[in-house]
Amino acid sequence: MAVSPPAGPTRSTSVIGGVALTAALLVAGAFLPKWLTFLVTMAAARGLVSLGIVLMMRGGVVSFGQGLVFAIGAYAAALAFKRFGWSDAVGLVFVGGVMAMLVAAPFAPLLSRYRGIFFAMLTLALSMVAFGVLVKTESLGGSDGFNMGRPTVFGQALGDAHVGYVLYAVTIIVAGALALGARAYFDSTRGLVSLAVRENELRVEYLGGSVRRAMAINFVLAAFAGGAGGALTVMSLGHIDPNFSYWTTSGEFVFVAILAGSQSVFAVFVASTVLEVVRSFSSLYFPNTWQLSLGLFLLFVIRFLPRGIGSLWVDRAPWRRSGGGR
Amino acid sequence: MSGAAPLLRATGIEKRFGALVAASEIEISIAAGERVSLIGSNGAGKTTLVNMITGYLKPDAGSIALAGRDITALHPRAIARLGVARSFQVPQLYPALSVLENMLVAIACRGERLSFWQAARRADALHGADALLERFGLAEHRERRVAELPGGVRKLLDVAMALTGQPQLLLLDEPTSGVSAEEKFPMMDIIMTALGAVPMTVLFVEHDMDIVSRYADRVIAFASGRIIADAAPALALASDDVRRHVTGAPGPG
Amino acid sequence: MNLAFTIAIDALSYASWLFIVALGLTLVFGVLKILNIAHGSFYALGAYAAASFVAWFAAWKFAPGWSLVAMLLAAVVVAALVAPVTERGLLRFFYGRDEVLLVLVTYAMFLILEDATKLIWGTNPYYVSAPYSLFGNVEIGPQVYVGYDFVLVGIAVIVGAAVWWGLNRTRRGKIVLAVIHSEEVAASMGVDVSRVYMAAFTVGIFLAALGGAFTAPMISVQPGVSVGVIIVSFAVVIIGGLGSIEGAAVGALIVGLARSLAVHLAPVAELFSIYIVMALVLMVRPEGLFQQTQARKI
Numbered sequence: 001m002a003v004s005p006p007a008g009p010t011r012s013t014s015v016i017g018g019v020a021l022t023a024a025l026l027v028a029g030a031f032l033p034k035w036l037t038f039l040v041t042m043a044a045a046r047g048l049v050s051l052g053i054v055l056m057m058r059g060g061v062v063s064f065g066q067g068l069v070f071a072i073g074a075y076a077a078a079l080a081f082k083r084f085g086w087s088d089a090v091g092l093v094f095v096g097g098v099m100a101m102l103v104a105a106p107f108a109p110l111l112s113r114y115r116g117i118f119f120a121m122l123t124l125a126l127s128m129v130a131f132g133v134l135v136k137t138e139s140l141g142g143s144d145g146f147n148m149g150r151p152t153v154f155g156q157a158l159g160d161a162h163v164g165y166v167l168y169a170v171t172i173i174v175a176g177a178l179a180l181g182a183r184a185y186f187d188s189t190r191g192l193v194s195l196a197v198r199e200n201e202l203r204v205e206y207l208g209g210s211v212r213r214a215m216a217i218n219f220v221l222a223a224f225a226g227g228a229g230g231a232l233t234v235m236s237l238g239h240i241d242p243n244f245s246y247w248t249t250s251g252e253f254v255f256v257a258i259l260a261g262s263q264s265v266f267a268v269f270v271a272s273t274v275l276e277v278v279r280s281f282s283s284l285y286f287p288n289t290w291q292l293s294l295g296l297f298l299l300f301v302i303r304f305l306p307r308g309i310g311s312l313w314v315d316r317a318p319w320r321r322s323g324g325g326r
Numbered sequence: 327m328s329g330a331a332p333l334l335r336a337t338g339i340e341k342r343f344g345a346l347v348a349a350s351e352i353e354i355s356i357a358a359g360e361r362v363s364l365i366g367s368n369g370a371g372k373t374t375l376v377n378m379i380t381g382y383l384k385p386d387a388g389s390i391a392l393a394g395r396d397i398t399a400l401h402p403r404a405i406a407r408l409g410v411a412r413s414f415q416v417p418q419l420y421p422a423l424s425v426l427e428n429m430l431v432a433i434a435c436r437g438e439r440l441s442f443w444q445a446a447r448r449a450d451a452l453h454g455a456d457a458l459l460e461r462f463g464l465a466e467h468r469e470r471r472v473a474e475l476p477g478g479v480r481k482l483l484d485v486a487m488a489l490t491g492q493p494q495l496l497l498l499d500e501p502t503s504g505v506s507a508e509e510k511f512p513m514m515d516i517i518m519t520a521l522g523a524v525p526m527t528v529l530f531v532e533h534d535m536d537i538v539s540r541y542a543d544r545v546i547a548f549a550s551g552r553i554i555a556d557a558a559p560a561l562a563l564a565s566d567d568v569r570r571h572v573t574g575a576p577g578p579g
Numbered sequence: 580m581n582l583a584f585t586i587a588i589d590a591l592s593y594a595s596w597l598f599i600v601a602l603g604l605t606l607v608f609g610v611l612k613i614l615n616i617a618h619g620s621f622y623a624l625g626a627y628a629a630a631s632f633v634a635w636f637a638a639w640k641f642a643p644g645w646s647l648v649a650m651l652l653a654a655v656v657v658a659a660l661v662a663p664v665t666e667r668g669l670l671r672f673f674y675g676r677d678e679v680l681l682v683l684v685t686y687a688m689f690l691i692l693e694d695a696t697k698l699i700w701g702t703n704p705y706y707v708s709a710p711y712s713l714f715g716n717v718e719i720g721p722q723v724y725v726g727y728d729f730v731l732v733g734i735a736v737i738v739g740a741a742v743w744w745g746l747n748r749t750r751r752g753k754i755v756l757a758v759i760h761s762e763e764v765a766a767s768m769g770v771d772v773s774r775v776y777m778a779a780f781t782v783g784i785f786l787a788a789l790g791g792a793f794t795a796p797m798i799s800v801q802p803g804v805s806v807g808v809i810i811v812s813f814a815v816v817i818i819g820g821l822g823s824i825e826g827a828a829v830g831a832l833i834v835g836l837a838r839s840l841a842v843h844l845a846p847v848a849e850l851f852s853i854y855i856v857m858a859l860v861l862m863v864r865p866e867g868l869f870q871q872t873q874a875r876k877i
Contacts (some may be wrong), residue, residue: 011445062683064682110862114861114865116677116678116679117614117678117679117682118861118865120679121614121813121857121861122858122861122865124810124813125814125817125854125857125858126854126858128810128851128853128857129851129854129855129858130851131850131851132848132849132850132851132853132854132855133850133851136846136847136848136849136851184442184443184445185442185443187446188440188441188444188445188446189430189434189437189440189441189444189445189446190441190442191446192427192430192434192446193431193434193435195420195422195423195427196423196428196431198422199419199421199423200418200419200420202418203414203418203419203420203487204431204435205402205403205406206380206406206411206412206418207432207436207487207490208403208406208407208435208436208491209403209431209434209435209440210403247806247809248806251686254683255686258683288694288697288698288702289694289698291690291691291693291694292690292691292693292694292695294687294690295686295687295688295689295690295691295694298687298690299669299684299687302673302680302683302684302687303672303673
């Protein structure tokens, strides 16, 4: 009987790598200039939203409406802060994630029946309905939205000097934890079945696996990630408005997901950082051509790197090389 | 015959698609451990029966029982989880995944509840997958992406996946179709040998009568939705009806 | 009674605009199977080009009536220049790929064209006011409407009739219908599918640009014009059924009516009324009102 070493990085390797990276970022953040920590904070928070899209992509569908859960998470956190006085940063992340999940859950069974263009259009429509509702809801500030004050951490208020770094640290830790969770999910039996669903739904059903349940679960988990990302974003940004749910916002999250590919969690955050870097530098130096660059970049990736930048290291790794024996 | 209840029992099965009679007065009783070949020309009703056993088609009349339990109205997934496994004429695999991953998916689906946390590549799953791959001679292809594999290997993998979770009843849909003449017997040998490790009840749809006479204990022949023979291969293949409708003249019966 | 009339007129006016824009989108999908996010960008190009052409015609001392010709010319030029470049230079490398992938390619096109427009015309708004007063004012009951608003209704009718006639009554049109229905069968019968693609795409762009060109006098032409158009035309096309000309008309009427009702009766629903209808159609009859294709996997 063949005794085979497990292919791919072991679970402990992923965990150690993830924790090490998080720790390194936390340390580095103390020495980086404020604009850079803010940029990384946004990249991490928004990366979570794109991570949700990647989760669904592993099942074979692309959501064009992830802005919906992004907005709900952000509005929920901001409202919990403003109306109920809940101020703990991590607590607000949970509020955002859970509220987004609760709103998404009723739609999960329905959406689990759709694929391709129709899945994309239905998710898009739902996010635009939310946009339309939010714009006209005066109590939420209408199209202007409203501002949010500073959250607290461990009961402590955050002073001017520390707030940037503390929120950065909270975001990095939460994103890191969810990223590790995502990695575990990808490697789990449910995660593998998701990939199988993308490849051949028929065979999954014949083996006794439920395709619709897999898709619905992906959708709900993606909602949590999106909501958490929304909460983290609004806390650092200090402001929320209906554009969080607009289709162009969803488009940016899709861009990051496509750029990253669906194999590596780390790639999602790298891709998100790339977008934030381009966004920041562009507004300074080339405000009228940054979308052009994004568009060209996207075409390049679609044409030459169809499995995303993650494929650059995942596919080349020794345990992935196909052909011949081992 | 031990006298024990049959593993699979189909009674009074009727199925029509408009004017087309896909199944009529079908009565089948299969004991555990039997190896039964379903023969008949295209459209004779073999695949319809397979689809009804696996639950994807519901008969217009009649019932199907697995180990005494009525499965006629069950959801296909429930039937699969009761231990009915199927392989496909055109292999249904996960092309972008490796051979090992294909097996792991099968093991996961057939196993206990799927987990959000438990690794797909945990030790017991890997052992199970590797054991089956060994039995089918597929161990050397373990890490290869299915899309890159030749046809014969894909067919074997398709059957190997069906064997995960120790099914009670295995339905093989034309296991040697699409395989070159020299490869047919070796392939069937591999499959039957692999099955021989555990007592397994097998229904296989086949068009090649040499394969049928060599590997089947019993032959059930179909024509126009009816059973025209149900006997040991030597008898069944020699019958006039079978010669006329199945093996003799070309074209649909 | 007056309110009902006002609602109807507004609905008709908005529906006409929607129809012109959505028709091109549904035609491109029907033939090329591409759901073109950049469709709104071509609309914007039409609007900008119209601004330029109208300004040039005015500078060349043409009578104001000629501004209509200028706008038509703008649409033609946009289609003639942009369609071949886009189709031959970009889209054709992705034919046959996954339909969602193609949507992403068109999304990239949208991003590129957004900035391309800014680079050519700058970021300041353009006002194409001359044509707007060409038709004076029309009094219907107590309401006074600008005559120009009904030009779009006229154009919608003409365009709809022309496309319908072109597809159903001409030989070339029937070839296009054949490709819409089944490309494989058409190709096996000798149809040059790539030429049909080119033609359909060009007409689609032309219609988008036409919509943009003739709407230019009614809006301020500035960056971001495309964004709202894209999403609303998606709604119309989904409601009516992807690839269906009749569907585009009915979808436009439904959306026009929904929005008009909202604006006059329940302003709070103005924005989401359209997307609610889109979502409901997708939930209940996803292939749209006029389609036979299977959209859901049970």
